[in-house]
Amino acid sequence: MEYELSFSAADLAQTRFAVSPMWEVVTSYRILRGDGAAAGPHRRWAEQVRPRLAEAGLDRGWLAELIPRTSYLADFLNPAPAAPFPTLAAELDAIRRTAPDRVRVELDMLAAQSGDRRPGPRLRLLREAPEAALEKVVAEIECYWELALAPYWARVRDVLEADVFHRARQVAEHGAAHVLNELHETVSWDDGSLRLVRRHCRLTRDEAGAGLLLIPSAFAWPRVLTRSVPPEPPQLAYPARGIGTLWEPRTTAAGEAVAAVIGRSRTLLLTELDTPASTTQLARHSGLSPAGVSQHLTALRDAGLVTAHRAGRSVLYARTAVADALLTAGAS
Template sequence: MDSGLSFSTADLAQTRFAVSPMWEVVTSFRLLRAQAEPPVHRRWAAQVRPRVVRAGLGHGWLAELIPAHGYLADLLNPTPDSPFPTLEAELAAIRRTAPERVRTELEMLGTERDLGSSPRVRLLREAPEAALAKVTAEIEVYWEIALAPYWARIRRLLEADVFHRARQVAEHGSAHVLNELHGSVRWDDGTLHLVRRQCALTRDQAGSGLLLVPSAFAWPRVLTRSVPPDPPQLAYPARGTGTLWEPRAGTPADAVAGVLGRSRALLLAELDTPASTTQLAKHCGLSAAGVSQHLTALRDAGLVTAHRSGRSVLYARTAVADALLCPSRGAPDLA
């Protein structure tokens, strides 16, 4: 099926990019629900899936609203009010969803699968405001265990995509960029065609303009949101996703160790993937007490962050630490 989204001059003028934490929540959660994740995300999924299972999120609110296939609740992807909205801002927008919109989307979910007499669905219908507070609370749990430890790396990828395409717009125009987003997206004579899409996307189903959202987890397809009067949204695979989880080559250990000390440099290098104090102590040959002391110092310096996962705390490098270890990756790729 080939659907077309027509553009006026005003629509093109209102086309913009945004990096959305909630699109990463939705696409990554759906990826984890699949029987087999794409090879590009296998390393991430192997670390995250056990945490999600332990947290009981496989049968929670997100599971009700994000089926493994087909339509997913549009209320989870409110229109970003800025190019780089925070998760907190998007969660607040979700909680403000009108009750009528919640019920409409539940009906749309029900046309594709049997929602049965789920108490969560019943609460969403009968008390949307209270239910959405529970939905966003679960999203915060999912974020902490599945995305927050990796967010510096993911956000850098998404920002680099936006900077690259903004430069392409300046050099070649919007039509050129739209035509290069994805193999299923084609620009032709004032219309954006979505080829082989089950759900049509037309201008009478959406507001003016277009919001383009790069995603690390949308690969290999594009996803759309069309909720008038909001502009239509198109989430597409970000450039460079294939290398997102590859181990990074850092600077020689001695260079960083000369500034931070050998143990702290070793811990930062080990945090190429998030880890707990116990894991770091085992891998680095240090005492747990020593690791904890070093991590506190690194956290105070803004070089690591801590994220709770059940009874454990996972530590992750920040973008500042990545820039320190890998100077060539310290700024978005503008080429």
């Protein structure tokens, strides 16, 4: 199936890039619902996150019903980003404000795609009491974020922001048509129209608002996804550059220079945090006592070198971009 999204001069003028936390929520959740092969370059991340999701019951909650493994997913989960780099909180507020009639229309579309004429109790509540049910959806998204994305967000955000800055520079050097032609193999620009092939969801200017929102995504791989809810601009989420190395270890050794500044134990903990881990895990891998690990992590957190994220009954610690830069400099 092929669709064309026509562009006027005004549409081109209103075309912009944005990084969207909610697009990462829906695309990453869809990856986790698939098998190991479906994870592709995200296999390392998925193997860490799937057990947490199952333990929290998030593999069978609101998101499981609103985000099928394939085809259409509820559009209200992806409100149009109001800024280039919106926060998750801002996008969750937009979800809460979804008009009840819009919710019901999208539930009808979900039912039509799945062939399910007897929705479960969650979707019935969403239809009958949208405002109350959306609060439950938002609460589950916040829980999912803490378990699956927050410990990794600094790393993911770096990739997404780098993609935006690269393509903005390409627009300045070569023009918008050049950039639109390079987004994905199924997307091309031709004579004032953006052509999208192998699409299941309809995307035409007759059924879309003005302009276009281009959303780089770490987890949309290997395809592009679209959203069209007038009067908002259509959205096109595409695989960001650099996701092939997203989960590779950042460093192999921090070097004596870093240890001389922050101490050997804290340097060891930072190198262990190439993937997020709990205090117990760090104690087991490093040979330090749990109390000693906790004390060091508090100091590292106060210095902006690690972040802490609630994951069920435990807390996961993650290295920040500042710590990555410190270790990279020390290793070299």
